[in-house]
Amino acid sequence: MAAEGNAKPAKKLSLKENYALLTRGLGWEPSYEKKEDIFRYIHFEGVKIHDWDKWEDPFRLTMDAYWKYQGEKERKLYAIVDAFQQHNGQFNVTDARYVQALKVFINGITELEYDSHRGFNILAREFPGVGPRIAAQMQSLDELRHATTQIHTISQYAKYFTGMNEFPYQFDRVWYLSIPKSFFEDAVTSGPFEFIVAISFAFEYVLTNLAFMPWMSGAAFNGDMATVSFGFSAQSDEARHMTLGIEVIKFLLEQDPGNVPLVQKWIDKWFWRGYRLLSLLATMMDYMLPKRVMAWNEAWEIYYEQNGGALFADLARYGIKPPKRAPETIAEKGHVAHQMWSVFYANRDAVGFQMWLPSDEEMAWMSEKYPDTFDQYYRPRYEYWKAQEAAGTPFRNTTLPQLCQVCQWPCLFTESGDPTTLSLRESEYRGQTFHMCSDGCKDIFDDTPEKYVHAWLPVHQIYQGNCFLPGVDPTAPDFNPMVEALRYMGIKPGVDGGDFKGSADATNWEKWTSRPANIHEGAYTDAVRDTASPADVGARKAG
Amino acid sequence: MPIKAITPDYHGDFKDGVEKFHGNQIVNIHWEKHLMFAWPMCVPLPPAMPFGALIEAVLPGIFGKHPDFAKIDWNTVEWKTSKGAFTPDPAKSLADNGIGHKTTIRFRTPGLDGVDGNAVC
Numbered sequence: 001m002a003a004e005g006n007a008k009p010a011k012k013l014s015l016k017e018n019y020a021l022l023t024r025g026l027g028w029e030p031s032y033e034k035k036e037d038i039f040r041y042i043h044f045e046g047v048k049i050h051d052w053d054k055w056e057d058p059f060r061l062t063m064d065a066y067w068k069y070q071g072e073k074e075r076k077l078y079a080i081v082d083a084f085q086q087h088n089g090q091f092n093v094t095d096a097r098y099v100q101a102l103k104v105f106i107n108g109i110t111e112l113e114y115d116s117h118r119g120f121n122i123l124a125r126e127f128p129g130v131g132p133r134i135a136a137q138m139q140s141l142d143e144l145r146h147a148t149t150q151i152h153t154i155s156q157y158a159k160y161f162t163g164m165n166e167f168p169y170q171f172d173r174v175w176y177l178s179i180p181k182s183f184f185e186d187a188v189t190s191g192p193f194e195f196i197v198a199i200s201f202a203f204e205y206v207l208t209n210l211a212f213m214p215w216m217s218g219a220a221f222n223g224d225m226a227t228v229s230f231g232f233s234a235q236s237d238e239a240r241h242m243t244l245g246i247e248v249i250k251f252l253l254e255q256d257p258g259n260v261p262l263v264q265k266w267i268d269k270w271f272w273r274g275y276r277l278l279s280l281l282a283t284m285m286d287y288m289l290p291k292r293v294m295a296w297n298e299a300w301e302i303y304y305e306q307n308g309g310a311l312f313a314d315l316a317r318y319g320i321k322p323p324k325r326a327p328e329t330i331a332e333k334g335h336v337a338h339q340m341w342s343v344f345y346a347n348r349d350a351v352g353f354q355m356w357l358p359s360d361e362e363m364a365w366m367s368e369k370y371p372d373t374f375d376q377y378y379r380p381r382y383e384y385w386k387a388q389e390a391a392g393t394p395f396r397n398t399t400l401p402q403l404c405q406v407c408q409w410p411c412l413f414t415e416s417g418d419p420t421t422l423s424l425r426e427s428e429y430r431g432q433t434f435h436m437c438s439d440g441c442k443d444i445f446d447d448t449p450e451k452y453v454h455a456w457l458p459v460h461q462i463y464q465g466n467c468f469l470p471g472v473d474p475t476a477p478d479f480n481p482m483v484e485a486l487r488y489m490g491i492k493p494g495v496d497g498g499d500f501k502g503s504a505d506a507t508n509w510e511k512w513t514s515r516p517a518n519i520h521e522g523a524y525t526d527a528v529r530d531t532a533s534p535a536d537v538g539a540r541k542a543g
Numbered sequence: 544m545p546i547k548a549i550t551p552d553y554h555g556d557f558k559d560g561v562e563k564f565h566g567n568q569i570v571n572i573h574w575e576k577h578l579m580f581a582w583p584m585c586v587p588l589p590p591a592m593p594f595g596a597l598i599e600a601v602l603p604g605i606f607g608k609h610p611d612f613a614k615i616d617w618n619t620v621e622w623k624t625s626k627g628a629f630t631p632d633p634a635k636s637l638a639d640n641g642i643g644h645k646t647t648i649r650f651r652t653p654g655l656d657g658v659d660g661n662a663v664c
Contacts, residue, residue: 040549041549044547044548044549045547046547191547191549339581342578342579342581343581343582346579346580346581377663378663380658380659380661380663380664381578381579381663381664384579384658384664385579385664393608395579395608397580398604398605399584399585399586399604399605400584400585400586401582401583401584401585402571402573402582402583402584402585402647403585410582411582411583412581412582414578419663420576420578420662420663421575422573422575422578422581422582422583424573424583424625424647424649426625426647430557432557432559432560432644432645433625433643433644433645433646434645435571435645435647448546450545450546450548450553450554450555451546451555452555453554453555453556453557453558454555454556454557454558455558456558457558457559459585460558460559460569460585463564463567463569463585463587464559464563464564464565465565
């Protein structure tokens with residue numbers, strides 16, 4: 001505002017001028033430091049960039065506009081979160097089994113948002129081009145926002161349910177959380193170009209629609225207005241991230257033909273790593289949503305086979321081929337959700353969320369959705385386990401798994417085309433043996449064993465004696481390594497994990513809501529008075 | 544091709560060398576066609592343990608709950624590692640039977656292929 005009115009107000013800039021000044025105009029040519037001393041990490045990967053100005057800003061957004069938009073989104077989201085809390089929205093979800101999925105989310109996924117924030121911070125520092133630096137800076141802030149909004153939203157559930165109150169501690173210690181942790185730490189410790197291809201393209205562009213479309217629809221369908229609100233708030237950022245992902249690929253491929261094989265190698269690697277990570281969603285979608293929106297195999301067909309197929313057809317003109325191990329993901333789509341749920345159930349005493357066997361209604365749905373696989377390979381196992389539960393001798397596995405050196409999943413997957421044989425791969429490297437779960441992970445290990453030999457594999461760390469709290473004496477006569485390892489991980493047996501039926505979450509749910517903790521099994525306790533789901537009650541009131 | 548890294552000749556430490564397991568070595572054991580046990584079981588064992596002790600003292604604790612387990616005729620069991628089939632000598636040690644650190648043993652029990660022979664549980 002001009003003082004006292006006698007100075008002319010500054011000429012209003014055109015949008016174009018404003019944009020140029022607030023993006024490219026923020027850069028400068030160094031005068032007393034050499035460029036290569038400032039940007040130290042952009043050469044070692046072998047990527048060649050001849051002209052950073054050829055970078056097309058994928059979203060015409062300046063920093064001032066960014067703050068304005070994000071602030072608006074935050075105000076809307078937190079108004080919903082406030083309303084959710086005031087109305088005890090945590091009790092409006094379908095049943096208490098749904099809450100178990102939120103435990104997986106807060107313990108295993110939210111930290112990845114924070115890791116992603118760190119990764120994009122590094123890019124915002126390391127890229128010489130102003131356009132990509134600003135894009136990376138914005139994404140870095142987005143990712144921090146996603147982590148905080150998820151924590152704030154899910155904190156309401158943590159006041160009422162178990163297993164969500166120790167998430168930063170557990171992320172660094174719980175055996176199966178090394179799967180997401182190692183994924184992102186692999187990316188963050190790569191060079192800046194590998195990181196951006198890994199996360200912006202292979203993960204964000206090709207794969208994360210699976211998380212933000214079917215999973216968030218599932219949250220909405222099960223009455224979780226809090227999760228769906230942060231999901232949609234994040235989704236508007238994700239659209240920008242995906243645009244960045246495709247721009248990165250085109251920029252790298254157009255800058256130098258020598259970049260093509262490097263980009264292809266990173267696509268092959270990170271598509272596979274991202275797929276292995278996200279297939280956790282397969283079991284969340286098929287087993288943890290009491291009311292399901294679509295099956296994993298249907299989601300994979302839409303979001304990878306169709307959308308991904310069109311994408312890679314488009315990239316063929318650059319000489320880019322579809323990810324090398326894509327056929328394996330298609331071969332596995334009828335199996336992966338069932339294989340994961342089986343091992344979580346069998347090992348439920350060592351996980352931080354509660355487990356149950358699928359109901360008859362759910363198994364009928366799976367038979368319909370997975371006609372080629374479920375009845376033959378998975379139903380017999382569940383029926384045997386149900387009989388064991390009924391006989392009072394429920395099945396439990398008590399021995400730790402052989403882990404994959406790369407993705408850190410237990411080696412639980414089967415051979416493509418042979419669902420009764422485990423897919424076990426090995427490599428010898430400098431006289432030592434390393435195990436992988438698949439050809440996809442073996443490709444990755446064999447390419448850079450120097451990096452993966454020092455993977456922190458929880459099972460081996462437990463056996464080396466590195467996973468006990470201070471003061472524990474492994475030579476004591478009553479020392480039990482499994483019990484001590486669970487204490488170290490912050491998992492309370494019988495509270496955080498174990499059987500859903502009889503758990504604190506199930507019992508409290510029925511006490512607090514008068515509705516069944518498992519809509520498919522009827523009441524566990526006599527606290528249940530209303531057997532209808534909230535949607536049915538709503539429909540009844542309306543109609 | 545060596546890894547591309549900021550540090551020349553970068554190499555991570557070997558996190559899981561046998562010297563870190565307090566005298567034990569890691570052995571992974573998988574009972575084929577019994578996928579109720581849906582992963583190779585990882586256990587630390589002394590390399591000097593006789594193979595017979597693995598069968599008598601270790602495997603029951605891992606797989607004993609399965610109805611097939613008590614029916615196993617150990618003379619007919621087919622054993623293999625990634626190096627191929629082998630016939631263990633129960634009196635000899637794991638090491639002398641060729642079972643080294645991080646070896647994965649797969650065994651198959653002919654005629655016993657899971658509950659109802661379905662191979663998946």
